[in-house]
Amino acid sequence: MGFLKHFRxxxxxxxAAVSKSPSPRSAQPARYGRDFTARLGExxxxxxxxxxxxxxxxxxxxxxxxxxxxxxxxxxxxxDLANCARVCLKWYQVAQKLLYGSVRIDAVHYCELEEILxxxxxxKSFMGKHGEPIDAPxxxxxxxxxTVRNSPGLASQVKLLKLPYMxxxxxxxxxxxxxxxxxxxxxxxxxxxxxxxxxxxxxxxxELHARCPDIRRMKYNxxxxxxxxxLTHRHWQSLETLELSEIAxxxxxxxxxxxxxxxxxxxxxxxLAWLDDxxxxxxxxxxxxxxxxxxxxENTPRITAEGLRTYLSAPHVREVFSSLSxxxxxxxxxxxxxxxxxxxxxxxxxxxxxxxxxxxxxKPLSSLTSISLRTMHFEITSDESVHGLQKPAxxxxxxxxxxxxxxxxxxxxxxxxxxxxxxxxxxLAPPVPTFAGDSPQRxxxxxxxxxxxxxxxxxxxxxxxxxxxxxxxxxxHSRGRRGSMLSVSSGRPMSSYSAxxxxxxxxxxxxxxxxxxxxxxxxxxxLAVPQDELPSxxxxxxxxxxxxxxxxxxxxxxxxxxxxxxxxxxxxxxPSIAGSAGSGGHERRGSRHDxxx
Numbered sequence: 042m043g044f045l046k047h048f049r050x051x052x053x054x055x056x057a058a059v060s061k062s063p064s065p066r067s068a069q070p071a072r073y074g075r076d077f078t079a080r081l082g083e084x085x086x087x088x089x090x091x092x093x094x095x096x097x098x099x100x101x102x103x104x105x106x107x108x109x110x111x112x113x114x115x116x117x118x119x120x121d122l123a124n125c126a127r128v129c130l131k132w133y134q135v136a137q138k139l140l141y142g143s144v145r146i147d148a149v150h151y152c153e154l155e156e157i158l159x160x161x162x163x164x165k166s167f168m169g170k171h172g173e174p175i176d177a178p179x180x181x182x183x184x185x186x187x188t189v190r191n192s193p194g195l196a197s198q199v200k201l202l203k204l205p206y207m208x209x210x211x212x213x214x215x216x217x218x219x220x221x222x223x224x225x226x227x228x229x230x231x232x233x234x235x236x237x238x239x240x241x242x243x244x245x246x247x248e249l250h251a252r253c254p255d256i257r258r259m260k261y262n263x264x265x266x267x268x269x270x271x272l273t274h275r276h277w278q279s280l281e282t283l284e285l286s287e288i289a290x291x292x293x294x295x296x297x298x299x300x301x302x303x304x305x306x307x308x309x310x311x312x313l314a315w316l317d318d319x320x321x322x323x324x325x326x327x328x329x330x331x332x333x334x335x336x337x338x339e340n341t342p343r344i345t346a347e348g349l350r351t352y353l354s355a356p357h358v359r360e361v362f363s364s365l366s367x368x369x370x371x372x373x374x375x376x377x378x379x380x381x382x383x384x385x386x387x388x389x390x391x392x393x394x395x396x397x398x399x400x401x402x403x404k405p406l407s408s409l410t411s412i413s414l415r416t417m418h419f420e421i422t423s424d425e426s427v428h429g430l431q432k433p434a435x436x437x438x439x440x441x442x443x444x445x446x447x448x449x450x451x452x453x454x455x456x457x458x459x460x461x462x463x464x465x466x467x468x469l470a471p472p473v474p475t476f477a478g479d480s481p482q483r484x485x486x487x488x489x490x491x492x493x494x495x496x497x498x499x500x501x502x503x504x505x506x507x508x509x510x511x512x513x514x515x516x517x518h519s520r521g522r523r524g525s526m527l528s529v530s531s532g533r534p535m536s537s538y539s540a541x542x543x544x545x546x547x548x549x550x551x552x553x554x555x556x557x558x559x560x561x562x563x564x565x566x567x568l569a570v571p572q573d574e575l576p577s578x579x580x581x582x583x584x585x586x587x588x589x590x591x592x593x594x595x596x597x598x599x600x601x602x603x604x605x606x607x608x609x610x611x612x613x614x615x616p617s618i619a620g621s622a623g624s625g626g627h628e629r630r631g632s633r634h635d636x637x638x
Contacts, residue, residue: 061374067571079131082369086135094122097139102228102258102282105145105203114152115145141198144185148178150204178208179215186219196222202229217245226253227279238265255279263287272298279304286311292320293327300328307335316341318348332357335364335389342369353383366391366418374437376398381411391418397427399436406440417450418457422502442466447492453463453495461501464510467491580583 064533081089091098095118111118119140123390126136127637133404141474160175181205189196202223208215210232220229229249246268249256252498261269266288280302285295286309299305308331310316314322322328328350349372353359362384368391372380377392390411400406419441438460445467446448460466492514498507 042200047354056564058529079265083135085262087139090122090125090136090139093125094139096145097122097143097201099143100146100201102201104230105147108203114150114154114282115147116150117152117154119145137195139199141195143201143203144187144199144209145201145203146178146205156306167168176208178205179212182208182212182215189219190222193222199223200225200227202226204230211240213245216246219554220245221248221252223253225255227255227257229253229256236260236262236265238268250276251519258282258284260284260286261288266290270297273301275301278302281305282307282309284309284311285313289315292316293324295320295332296324296327299331302331304332305331307337309337309339311337311339313341314343315544317343318345318351321348321352329355332361334361335366336362337366337368338370338372339366339368339510340370342371344382345371349380353380359383359385361386363387364389366403368393368399368474369395374440375406378407378409381409381414384411384413387411389411390414390421393418393420395422395424395564396433396437397424399431399433400440408444408447409441410449412443412452414450414453415453416457418452419458420457422459429542438466445495448492451493453493455496455498457500457507459500459502461499461504461554463499464497464512467497467512530622 050423094115095113096109096115097119099108100109109115122136122140126133126140150158150217158177162177189199200218204216209230213232216229216231220226231245232239232242235245250271254277257279259277259280259282261284262557263286267284269290281304283299283305284301289515290298299308323329332355349365354363358570363386365380365384366389372392374392374394374396381387404554417437421434421437427433438458441458442463445453491512494514497510497512499510500507
């Protein structure tokens with residue numbers, strides 16, 4: 042090649058040398074200013090790195106499918122956090138805690154990079170031994186196992202390990218080798234055979250028993266009864282959450298297992314038809330049922346309200362019990378009020394039932410009363426086999442409306458119902474008579490009307506998303522005469538709807554920017570649309586026409602409220618109509634094009 046250069050012209054060689062030389066701007070040395078990041082402490086750096094990789098802050102004991110944090114690509118976020126650890130020693134020490142504190146292995150990139158990498162994996166140079174594409178999650182798990190086995194310091198930092206479903210089902214041996222060197226592990230995604238006593242997971246269970254004493258969550262399904270009894274041998278004394286499903290053991294054995302877990306806080310029992318109220322009763326030779334923070338009962342028809350009241354009668358239980366979930370149990374809605382009264386510190390309540398008959402009319406029902414309840418899932422649906430003009434679930438929601446209007450749930454902030462018309466039921470509740478407004482007994486009466494802010498999430502049987510509705514009590518502007526459109530003398534609530542959901546997709550103009558408010562005036566009519574300026578005598582007719590428009594619109598909605606749009610420019614009549622009304626011009630009431638009459 043050097044010999045051929047003599048045959049080239051010197052001008053071409055000179056031009057090539059000039060083109061390869063760096064530009065004057067790029068040849069300038071980089072200028073370094075003052076490093077302001079050196080003043081950041083470890084707490085500030087950890088918070089910043091948390092925004093770089095949000096899933097590194099995940100400390101929940103949920104599977105990888107249920108604990109996805111953020112909308113970005115988790116693998117790309119993890120790569121960015123690893124690059125931050127390479128900047129300096131100070132950043133490395135902080136980033137290392139996040140990288141290995143909560144380890145998450147994902148199967149794919151949730152970005153456009155996955156298409157590029159997937160194409161490369163199908164090339165022959167990236168094929169496995171048998172000509173198949175490599176399994177990226179399996180390779181990542183093997184690399185993690187090699188890293189923690191070679192570095193005990195990093196292994197001691199791992200507290201959570203979350204894997205894709207197929208990886209934990211097919212790589213049990215690699216998973217067992219990994220957890221065998223993680224002494225501080227609190228949660229790990231395990232294969233389904235581990236929870237059913239499958240022989241293929243026997244080695245993995247032995248490694249967890251011997252090497253991971255700090256496990257915080259465990260589940261036992263049908264077939265793992267023998268493994269459940271091993272808890273009485275003081276295995277996993279730090280368990281905080283326990284799930285039992287379709288197991289067949291004696292009640293005394295279950296009480297012994299629960300009594301051997303001193304830090305147990307949450308218990309979920311599902312599909313135990315043999316379990317009854319005797320499980321809560323005191324026995325001289327058995328430990329007491331533990332004081333739980335959360336109790337979830339599902340498909341346990343023999344557990345009734347009487348058993349829950351017995352359990353909550355102990356003061357040390359009642360003071361810490363804060364969450365209760367009931368799904369297809371023996372606890373009926375008429376008896377739910379007694380359970381709420383016994384649970385004095387209950388914050389979250391969820392009851393999901395399918396009913397076949399309405400509430401009984403023979404005896405009056407006391408209101409659902411709780412001064413501590415904040416979130417309530419009241420998901421009552423009618424059985425599909427019931428046919429009639431009215432569904433049985435309607436009586437249950439009427440009962441809930443009466444409880445809310447009697448102010449029996451003053452601390453309630455969020456309510457989830459399976460009735461899409463529930464916000465209208467709140468607005469259509471009978472108002473308090475006007476003559477009771479000035480009586481001294483009304484201010485102390487528990488039935489003074491709805492006077493709290495409540496977020497209602499409603500969803501029908503054929504809907505997938507919850508529709509949010511914000512209910513606030515109507516302000517008492519003045520105590521005018523009965524029938525005045527500007528006076529509110531009752532406790533009727535005010536409802537704020539999302540434009541794209543609460544009022545239907547045809548109202549969605551500009552995404553979530555449009556929000557509307559329905560306000561009842563307490564007399565079956567609607568409040569007038571507020572104006573920025575007082576109506577002058579010249580355009581009084583235009584303002585009167587606008588007020589009648591809001592009333593006619595509300596009449597179509599069932600007489601429960603009026604619309605006050607936050608960006609409701611459509612409520613104002615066209616300038617031509619307002620001008621003709623203000624100038625005293627003749628109105629064409631018979632015209633079909635007059636939309637504001």
